[in-house]
Amino acid sequence: MKKLHSIVCMKPVPDPSRFDKLKLDPATLLLCRDQVPPVVNPLDRNAIEAALTLRESRGGSVSVLTMAAPSADEQLREALAMGCDRAVLLTDRAFAGADTLATARVLHAAIRKLGRFDFVFCGAWSADGSTGQVGPQVAELLGIPDLTRVFQLELGRGGLRAHCRIEGGSAVYECAPPMLVTLDKEANVPRYAGMVGIRKALQREVSVWNAKSLKLSPKEVGLEGSPTKMLNVYTSPVGRKGEILQGTPAEAGKKLLAQLRKAKAIA
Amino acid sequence: MDFDFPNPVKIVKRTAREFAEGAIAPLVEKMETGGEFPKALIRKMGDVGLLGLLVPRNYGGSALGYLARTVAVQEVSRVSPAVGIALQVHHMQTAAVLDWGSKTQKEKYLPALCRGEYLGTVAVTEPTGGSDLLGMASTAKAEKGDYVLNGRKCFITNAHLCGAPVIVVKTGEGSRGLSAFIVDKATRGFSAGREEHKMGLRGANTGELIFKNCRVRAGNLLGDEGEGMKAALKTISEVGRPGMAAVALGILEAALEEGVKFAKGRTLYGKPISNLQAIQWHIADIYTEAETAKLVCYRACWLKDQGRECATDMVMGKVVATEAACRATRKALDIHGGCGSMLEFPIQRLWRDAMVCVSAGGTTEIGKLVMSRAALS
DSSP states (O other), X not given: OOOEEEEEEOOEEEOGGGGGGOOBOTTTOOBOGGGSOEEEXXXXXXXXXXXXXHHHHHOEEEEEEEESOGGGXXXXXXXXXXXXXXXXXXXXXXXXXXXXXXHHHHHHHHHHHXXXXXXXXXXXXOTTTOXXXXXXXXXXXXXXXXXXXXXXXXXXXXXXXXXXXXXXXXXXXXXXXSEEEEEOGGGOOOOOOOHHHHHHXXXXXXXXXXXXXXXXXXXXXXXXXXXXXXXXXXXXXXXXXXXXXXXXXXXXXXXXXXXXXXXXXXX | OOOSOOHHXXXXXXXXXXXXXXXXXXXXXXXXXXXXXXXXXXXXHHHHTGGGTTSOGGGTOOOOOHHHHHHHHHHHHHHOHHHHHHHHHHHHHHHHXXXXXXXXXXXXXXXXXXXXXXXXXXXXXXXXXXXXXXXXXXXXXXXXXXXXXXXXXEEEETTTTBSSOEEEEESSSSTTSEEEEEOOTTSTTEEEEEEOOOSSSTTSOEEEXXXXXXXXXXXXXXXXTTOHHHHHHHHIIIIIHHHHHHHHHHHHHHHXXXXXXXXXXXXXXXXXXXXXXXXXXXXXXHHHHHHHHHHHHHHHHHHHHTTOOOHHHHHHHHHHHHHHHHXXXXXXXXXXXXXXXXXXXXXXXXXXXXXXXXXXXXXXXXXXXXXXXXXXX
């Protein structure tokens, strides 16, 4: 039986349990990340768990990648402590300011550099950006199918059988590798990074790749390679206006219909 | 100076917090009302590696060091100081076996202690007290190549949960007249006696260990005959005291969280009481107690991890942290007003737990004696 190679794309995010301490830099409109210590994006832990569970049932290996600042060594070592076999840090000043597409390009290049793979696992979204776009974009660049928001995963004869959350319900798909899967919280219970694992992770090497080693030009990555430009960040005001429509129920109903039509809420 | 934790310690802290919140928090209420330690937790702590933090990998541990161990015990104690003391006392036995045990003893006991087949303990205290070591009455008499133990140890943490505790008894007179033994619980003449009911740390098991003509082989001696006092003092000073300090650090963290939560949620005069300066002063005091205690304790553990002299710093950390925990929980209790007396608010438990921490591992007065000797020397 062929040994599986799974790749997990991971992102360090500010600890969600301390989001109340997060602030925006008014000048750059970026998060002041030094205010809250980074952790492995919670849903990426589900992605790591899925890859490790697969390895335990079918053998093979698990590689974990992250595009981040050098301090992400800590989160990569946590992934190694959970049981991943190899960790790669994708870091370069040129990667800074990347939107989801520029991030996906770097991850895609790194996955290609890693060689043969069967599965790519990602969290369904990151706790900070919450776009949920990077996974599908990586799949598109790799030219492989992707299943998103998976909340139940089984390995069948024909590949993976995945239960995906869709609007208003769920759908079940079966798909042969290579493929990309993004995981929801309900997919599994991530294991702890045990103390013995932490000790072992201390002695492991974390590979560091930059734009040059990934053969990426500055135009493809970072701010320059990002089609999305952030113009402003603001807290949208939330408010409700109440109005009591007078008259009998029938009259009030007519007035309500008229107002809804005027507001183009209904045709 | 680098005040940041090394990466492995940061990961230990997160894992210990996750484990405490996931596996221990649901048990706290039952431990509090029943006064019993949840035995199933021992294996779980073994699985996640909390029991073998000081033990090298070849014996089943992770040897992540004393700073990592302090942070782990702190995180566990933030949720349950009772589990924290059980864990830290367990570490005392692993350290004693590592420091003084033969290769055979290490191979026999350390993997089992790391896996969580049972908890560990070091039994020194007797009804005459814990600090007057030479005043102990329990004896081991050499007889036909064996030793016969008689006596009673009291206030022993994990007494009913340990499998092969370290026991310090008299084998002669003077400072070379104490010896340490590892005694399997199944040995004839060895039993756990009375179980204590404490005002705090209620889920932690505390009780007696009784020896009646309990015959053990010479191979059960931990270290050489006459080294018991040295072994006991080193283990208490460098493992037990920082362990109690770590329990107190967890209480301090929890007291700050509970105080802040209540102050932000309780409304008086139409505003949260956190707007009142009197309350803000309490919060500032608790915050300062917690942060300054951490600095002293972490530094002491760092010294130990560097292999440097640390006994005085360890006792300083223990005194500072446990006394701070008493003051801080009292202030957090004051913030709660009448609610602080109600059992559904955790702060009353933390206050009672803090009080019990003061005498465990040596009273504040004994700690000051050690510190004054160092300062005056």
